[in-house]
Amino acid sequence: MKKNTGKSIPHSCPSLGAEESRAVARVISGRNVAAGRVIVEFEKTVAEHAGVKHAIAVNSGSSALHLSLIALGLGKNKKVILPSYCCSALLNSLSYAGCRPELVDTGKNGFNMDPRCLEKHLSRETGAIILPHMFGLPADVKSAVGWGIPVIEDCAMSLGASINGRKTGGLAEIGIVSFYATKMVCTGYGGIVLTNSAKLANKVRDLINYDNREDYIVRYNYLMSDMQAAMGIVQMKKLSHFIAKRIHIARLYSERLKGLPINLPEIAEGSVFHRYVIRFQSAGLLEKCIVFLKNRGIESKKPVYKPLHRYLSLPQSRFPNTEDTYQTSLSLPIYPLLDDTSVIRIANAVKEYLFN
Template sequence: MIPHSRPTIDSEDIEAVTDVIKSGQIAQGLKVQEFEGVVSSYIGVKGAVAVSSGTAALHLSLLCLGVKHGDEVIIPSYTCPALLNAVYYVGAIPRLADIDARSYNIDPNFVEDYLRRKRAKAIIIVHTFGEPVDIDAFLELSKRYSIPVIEDCAQALGATFRGRRIGGFGLISILSFYATKLITTGEGGMLLSDTDDFLEKARDLREYDKKKVFQLRYNYKMTDMASALGLSQFKKLPSFLKRREEIAMTYNVALGKSYEKEGRIYYRYILGSPHAEQLIGLMEKDGISCRRPVFKPLHHYTGEKGFPQTEMAWERSISIPIYPSLTDREVQKITDSLVRLCPEGFPNGSGR
């Protein structure tokens, strides 16, 4: 079975983690600081705070911005529940937004329509599947309505917008280093910012021990073991991104698709079909694991309606394997199966 996702771990990664274990310093320490410095320099921001997950980074981001009980936070419906959890963690109210049909990203027009009528405390924009959001539009909304923007770059490390790496546009940005992300620390995340106050507050809140004054804090630390893996993985990020792009271009040619945009990276490769669920099952029988790219949109959890583009994307979209350790033979098997099972091809647009 060709898995839908698979981490790319080599002997250098294993050696890096082994060295930390042998050193005896396995919890948060100098490796964490080194990892924070490397990633923040790459993104082009002042600093970073490594934490235990992307969800933890989102939670701390909202706390840094002063989001509290009863505040409203705008998030896309077509995303994983991590955002919903983070909003609920601080007692805020999630206000879901529909997506742009072509990019799968949060629709700025939908958001502006909401902001004309009501106020919100923050917007979380997700660079979905590696394609940058229309950042100019959201920075304009941020200025016009005095609302801060948090960039969720969990699926887009290395992507750029107008020549700058994403993650440096919002007041705060976050990354995830889960096992199937662009680089991995097993579990892990990171908050990044140019604002000293946010960085200081996030560092204070991520650990609760040895504090002069008690307040609610968290056990959100990243370990040196995880950071050692992250540092080793980060060295290979350019080759990881290049291999993902090579596979995507192979898919484009084989499937007759155009799936390119300046600045994007290929975290996921998405196909659209009116028979998505059936195709996933047929690919499974061929020994290829495909998935819905989003298990369930958030409005299905909250019981809301009024998100037609999200609904269409969810019904029609299929995510096929794309990751650096995918072999040429596996890529060929995937394309052969898709061409045989869907001789009519795949449309561009929502569920490309």
């Protein structure tokens, strides 16, 4: 078996540099390293980018979702619809809030939730819909919002993505973003709640400002630090460059992989390519390809570690599209620091695997 003869290529890598280091150093030298004025500036920057009136920075995307559910008045076994094909962190936030997940299948040939499947799950018990923009490709927000039920946009992978010129995160009642190390913008850990509703924004702020209060309700230590916010401000200035580089890499992959017996992602308008996901035409090829690439120094992954219905021990037969997607999809490295030579090396390795 051919082994790695080149430098290892990680699946994900944050694009951080001297500017971020200097920004964090300034905060440290100023001695106010907790939540302060830098967060206010960061919130304003993200709100303006997303085209919303309010942004509340927190310590993670999971916290942002938890707070959003509470702000919408959900809990006590209220049903929340979300796709099975998404990150398990969403289940955690639902559990924190006491909500009951109602899982929906993906579209037959896509990664986002199928609006037709969504309709079948709506009932009087439905309290909200969580709509992830999977891998940076905008989902059908218009169809989801049209049911008159609160929609939470999960923009963990889609900061900067747009639909008809409007940024994701501001297309529904509330949006959440993650700033984890692998996301479009990195603050290490971190998240933000986006909304045009002053009522929802005030509720979220109340829930995280837990100290020195006259009244007592359960509040949460979910604050972001000024050090994280300082990184975020620098990263937001680079976001348009990050997106352009990701799209360039996606185009290069598609050019090099065209004609092979795999399905390639569409270079869709408004997508930011948080992930470049290929699909094999039959199950059974995925795991072997991951090992094959690893032996050549290339890290690749299943884009979703495990669909939610498997965690909840629900029948796989209820989620045929999700199962097919899960068993055939492979995420290749894509991030701004990845150079063209590495992209070509990865594409050539995929070709070698398919024709080996």
